Amino acid sequence: RQRQMCIRDRDVLATSYTLSQGVRKMGDFDLIICGKQTTDGDTAQVGPEIAEHLDIPQVTYVQDVKVEGETLIVNRALEDGHQVVEVKTPCLLTAIEELNSPRYMNVARIFETNDDEIKVMGAADIDVPVEELGLKGSPTKVKKSMTKEVKGQGELVKQEPKDAVTYVLGKLKEKHYI
Secondary structure: OOOOOOOOOOOHHHHHHHHHHHHHHHOOOOEEEEEOOOOOOOOOOHHHHHHHHHOOOEEEEEEEEEEEOOEEEEEEEEOOEEEEEEEEOOEEEEEOHHHOOOOOOOHHHHHHOOHHHOOOOOHHHHOOOHHHOOOOOOOOOOOOOOOOOOOOOOOOOOOOHHHHHHHHHHHHHHOOOO
């Protein structure tokens, strides 16, 4: 049985705290799997912060997992290779795309799902003061968000390598970059 929670309109601290308290309320678990990061804030902090709130080990950027009893053998991606880590359960993993090939849902199975298989939890269900959740529990306050303007079109230099280097160096000096 899978259980999922969705949290919106809060910073990573309030989000991770809320999710950790929901997990705590659900009871015993062996493994929590989170995505590597969200596409909105792009911080990659929620999963690791959930692990910290629950005081459990975590492994990030997971690309492969093997189970050996209560131990997971985890292959985590690094910028210049990979690292193999052993971690005892319960633990939290943040997954990268290579961990799994997505499957497409069968529409008929979606309609066959019983409502009692999906538990929806709210603030009242996790026994946490409401001022510790949501916007009230978020120490981060965003005053303004904007997209950086494009400064101008780049220039493609089609010259012999030696002449191209001289040209580019001249442009950099002209703009006082060097």
